[in-house]
Structures are given as C-alpha cells and as structure tokens.
Amino acid sequence: MKISAMHASFGARVEEVDLVSLTQRDTDLLHTALLEHGLLAIRNQKLSPADQVRMSEIFGTLETFPPGEGQLADSPQIFRVASRPSNGHTNVGRYWHSDGSFRAQATPISIWYLVARPADGGETLFTDLREAYRTLPDDRKASIDGLITLHRNGVEHPLVIRHAATRDPSLYFNVGLTHGIVGYTNEEFMALRHHLNEHLSRAGASYVHHWLEGDVVIADNFRVAHRATPISMDQHRILDRTTIRADGVFWRDGYSRADASER
Known part of the structure; x- marks a missing residue:
C-alpha cells in the first residue's frame, strides 16, 4: 500500500490497495492514515453494495437507515445521494458540514463510493x-x-x-x-x-475532489468538513455513503501516535 499526502495540511492518496481483500496490516495502515491525514482518497475500486458494507466495517459499526431513507432495500447501511430523484437523495449538503452532527452522538466517519460518474460537475469540497x-x-x-x-x-x-x-x-x-x-x-x-x-471557505483551504468512477473517499468528520457542489439532473451521478456509529468507531479501542511510525 502506498500513502502520499495530497494537500498542504490534510488528505492523502492511497494507492496499490484492493478494498475487497484487505489484510489486518492494510486495516491498521488505513486506521493510522485516516487519523494522521483526516481524509483518504482511493481510486480504481470495484465494490458491490455488500463489498462497500464489509469494507466500511473495518472502521467500526455502521449506522443504518429506515426503509426508503437509505434508498437500497437490501443494504440499510448505505445512504444513496444522486443527481436525479429516481436514483437517490438530491440537493444534499451544499454547505460546510460534517455528516451526522445533528445526532447527540455525532457521526465520526463517512465513506463514499462513486457508482455513476457525471460528465460534468458534482465535485465535493473538503476543508481541514x-x-x-x-x-x-x-x-x-x-x-x-x-x-x-x-x-x-x-x-x-x-x-x-x-x-x-x-x-x-x-x-x-x-x-x-x-x-x-x-x-x-x-x-x-x-x-x-x-x-x-x-x-x-478561505482561499487555499479546500481540497476539491473530482469524482471518477470507482473512487472511494473516507473522511474523519471530527477533522474534516465537506460541502457538495450543484449538479444538474441532466448529469448522472450516484454516490453511495456509509457512516460509522459514534459508539462503534475503531479508535474506541485505542490509538497511539507511535502507530504512525510503524508505517
């Protein structure tokens, strides 16, 4: 696995990893990298909804959504956002926020997987x-x-x-x-x-993620906020999001900064 910083203060690109077949060492490296960088971007993945759920579970226990709210009947852990109402939730989060801040026990981690890529627009902004x-x-x-x-x-x-x-x-x-x-x-x-x-929103503070099909982005919501950008219904974009419960996040088991030196 190759992990390289991609912004002045936060974020890292993760390469040479298959999220479908992670080893314990891979999991440990991803845990450490997320706490070090706050945001991880991973390209060229091929995940079914079940694959996304299993991969997400390395970061903790997943939140679930009521029937219809999450959009995928067989995967209540996935919240689908899209450019078209027939595909998922639209016009979501076009302001700086961390997912799940409306919960008394706020959501610590969000994970997105791009299912359908638009020809134009739909970028996501992240800030430290x-x-x-x-x-x-x-x-x-x-x-x-x-x-x-x-x-x-x-x-x-x-x-x-x-x-x-x-x-x-x-x-x-x-x-x-x-x-x-x-x-x-x-x-x-x-x-x-x-x-x-x-x-x-100050100049130079944001990382803009231009989505490619197969992208996975993982955010520590206590370190990084994000903001959606407008996208027309003429475009076809589908993002599947999973989120980690506050009472089941991996760092509840302990974390030491010394872990980073082992990478």
Missing part, C-alpha cells in the same frame, strides 16, 4: 477543521472556546472539540443545520456564522 481552528486569531479563539452550538433539532455540541483519539482541537460547525449559540442573540449568532463560513 483542525487547521481552521489553528489559523484563527488568538482573540477569536479565546472568544469561541467553550461555546455550545444548537442544532435545529435541539442537539448541542461544543463549537471547538478535541478529537477523541488525537486530542487535537478542531472547529466543529455545521453551517446549514446550526440554529444558534447558547447565550448568543440571533444577531450575534448570524454574525459568527457568517465569519466561520467565510473562514472555512
């Missing part, structure tokens, strides 16, 4: 939440440390989180679903929301 926090001015850090966000469904999360495995601080903010900040007026919240959105 650890770097977003690091690059804030010190006075801004001091003003937001300890703040609690409110989702539209009432779920609360710290605005600045520490990763359970790495202990690194990150800016954890869902631009579309966050409804307020505890103790803030609506005007104060909207001003902060605008500032944070601009900061996450």
Whole structure:
C-alpha cells in the first residue's frame, strides 16, 4: 500500500490497495492514515453494495437507515445521494458540514463510493477543521472556546472539540443545520456564522475532489468538513455513503501516535 499526502495540511492518496481483500496490516495502515491525514482518497475500486458494507466495517459499526431513507432495500447501511430523484437523495449538503452532527452522538466517519460518474460537475469540497481552528486569531479563539452550538433539532455540541483519539482541537460547525449559540442573540449568532463560513471557505483551504468512477473517499468528520457542489439532473451521478456509529468507531479501542511510525 502506498500513502502520499495530497494537500498542504490534510488528505492523502492511497494507492496499490484492493478494498475487497484487505489484510489486518492494510486495516491498521488505513486506521493510522485516516487519523494522521483526516481524509483518504482511493481510486480504481470495484465494490458491490455488500463489498462497500464489509469494507466500511473495518472502521467500526455502521449506522443504518429506515426503509426508503437509505434508498437500497437490501443494504440499510448505505445512504444513496444522486443527481436525479429516481436514483437517490438530491440537493444534499451544499454547505460546510460534517455528516451526522445533528445526532447527540455525532457521526465520526463517512465513506463514499462513486457508482455513476457525471460528465460534468458534482465535485465535493473538503476543508481541514483542525487547521481552521489553528489559523484563527488568538482573540477569536479565546472568544469561541467553550461555546455550545444548537442544532435545529435541539442537539448541542461544543463549537471547538478535541478529537477523541488525537486530542487535537478542531472547529466543529455545521453551517446549514446550526440554529444558534447558547447565550448568543440571533444577531450575534448570524454574525459568527457568517465569519466561520467565510473562514472555512478561505482561499487555499479546500481540497476539491473530482469524482471518477470507482473512487472511494473516507473522511474523519471530527477533522474534516465537506460541502457538495450543484449538479444538474441532466448529469448522472450516484454516490453511495456509509457512516460509522459514534459508539462503534475503531479508535474506541485505542490509538497511539507511535502507530504512525510503524508505517
């Protein structure tokens, strides 16, 4: 397996691996790489829905979706997004977010597999939440440390989180679903929301993934946020997504930074 960094602060390309037939060593390397880089991009895979489920399970226990919500009757672990309503969920996540932040126990990892490639459009943008926090001015850090966000469904999360495995601080903010900040007026919240959105979108901060058929992308949602771009129904794109449960993620079994030196 070959793992190489692909962005200034985050993300890695993984090559010379077959996700259908992973060894324990492969699994260990992918675990370490995800925690080191936050985002892994793997090309040229051929996965059935069952293959995707099995591959995803190396990162932990999968979330499941009710009949109809996930779109695949035989694979409730797969949430399908698409450019056409007949194929899956459309117009999903066109703002900076981490999947599953609306859950009281937020979703730690998302995994996407491209089933159908569009001729044009449909890229996904990713940005490093650890770097977003690091690059804030010190006075801004001091003003937001300890703040609690409110989702539209009432779920609360710290605005600045520490990763359970790495202990690194990150800016954890869902631009579309966050409804307020505890103790803030609506005007104060909207001003902060605008500032944070601009900061996450700052020049040079994003990695743009141009999807190819057979691509797999794996994101640590506590390290990396993503944003979908518009795509016309004239285009044909299908992305199958699996997500890991908070109470079953692999790093609950422990992780040491020393693991990275073994790669």
